Amino acid sequence: MEGRIIDLADARIRRGDHIVRGIAANGMVRAIAITARQTVQTAHENHSTSPLVTAALGRLLMAGLMMGTMSKADDELITLTVHGDGPIGGLTVTANNHGQAKGFANHPNVWLPPKADTHLDVGGGIGAGELSVVFDRPGIAPYSSQVELVSGEIGEDLTYYFAVSDQVPTSVGVGVLVDTDTSVRQAGGFIVQLMPGHFESLVDELEANLAAVTSVTDLLERGMSPSDLLGYVLRDMDYQELEVVPAEFHCGCDEARASRAVAALGERELRDMIEKGETAEVYCHFCGRRHYLALDELRELLR
Numbered sequence: 084m085e086g087r088i089i090d091l092a093d094a095r096i097r098r099g100d101h102i103v104r105g106i107a108a109n110g111m112v113r114a115i116a117i118t119a120r121q122t123v124q125t126a127h128e129n130h131s132t133s134p135l136v137t138a139a140l141g142r143l144l145m146a147g148l149m150m151g152t153m154s155k156a157d158d159e160l161i162t163l164t165v166h167g168d169g170p171i172g173g174l175t176v177t178a179n180n181h182g183q184a185k186g187f188a189n190h191p192n193v194w195l196p197p198k199a200d201t202h203l204d205v206g207g208g209i210g211a212g213e214l215s216v217v218f219d220r221p222g223i224a225p226y227s228s229q230v231e232l233v234s235g236e237i238g239e240d241l242t243y244y245f246a247v248s249d250q251v252p253t254s255v256g257v258g259v260l261v262d263t264d265t266s267v268r269q270a271g272g273f274i275v276q277l278m279p280g281h282f283e284s285l286v287d288e289l290e291a292n293l294a295a296v297t298s299v300t301d302l303l304e305r306g307m308s309p310s311d312l313l314g315y316v317l318r319d320m321d322y323q324e325l326e327v328v329p330a331e332f333h334c335g336c337d338e339a340r341a342s343r344a345v346a347a348l349g350e351r352e353l354r355d356m357i358e359k360g361e362t363a364e365v366y367c368h369f370c371g372r373r374h375y376l377a378l379d380e381l382r383e384l385l386r
Contacts (some may be wrong), residue, residue: 116309147178168208183333209235260301334370341374
């Protein structure tokens with residue numbers, strides 16, 4: 084009798100936040116999907132975000148995580164920045180290709196009335212402005228591109244970015260469902276791209292499949308995993324899963340980095356702080372942590 088081989092590591096990854104990469108139509112379609120409830124919840128807790136900002140920042144975090152997995156360089160970072168004239172002001176997210184991202188909002192406690200369909204008004208919170216994408220790899224000058232925001236809803240803006248900057252037909256769907264207690268109930272999304280040389284018939288087929296996706300969070304509420312999301316979006320297109328990667332909110336700031344930041348102030352500033360009996364406080368915008376250096380630690384830095 085044949086038995087089923089179960090990959091315990093794979094099963095463990097799929098129990099938490101994770102990203103799935105796959106292809107369809109004999110490689111003419113590239114697809115990525117994510118579930119990231121805990122990642123977005125961590126961002127909410129770190130920054131005490133309102134439901135509106137939780138949704139906005141969460142969408143950008145998940146987009147960064149998925150776009151990060153597109154990179155083939157282990158040490159490359161991608162930074163997504165949204166500048167808007169709405170009350171949120173702006174969002175910044177940095178991600179790598181190991182499923183780690185961090186981010187913050189300029190104004191984390193913004194409240195607006197919901198839209199007519201009862202959804203959070205993310206576009207109203209962001210307003211009109213610009214989306215900037217920067218790719219940064221050590222030893223190479225950073226590459227950046229900017230596009231105007233088309234709606235401030237994040238998914239539509241990134242769809243436009245791929246069309247204008249990369250000239251790749253792309254559909255980006257990201258959604259965050261905030262519960263009545265302001266915790267994150269669902270968070271997930273997908274990126275689907277048509278590769279160069281694709282058959283024109285694929286465009287109509289994919290558009291028909293995507294038209295059935297009214298809301299990413301509705302699909303998540305049905306119990307769909309990232310694999311299920313891609314299977315649904317790419318149904319009848321010979322979808323094949325390639326890779327599963329864990330996802331998390333990860334900042335990486337620590338006492339050593341805080342010390343280096345203070346040391347960068349220079350000898351004159353350090354001496355002045357010590358003479359006045361002041362301690363140093365280093366605040367991390369990405370994760371909201373505060374690192375404190377006592378006088379003895381400042382003296383050690385000076386030495």
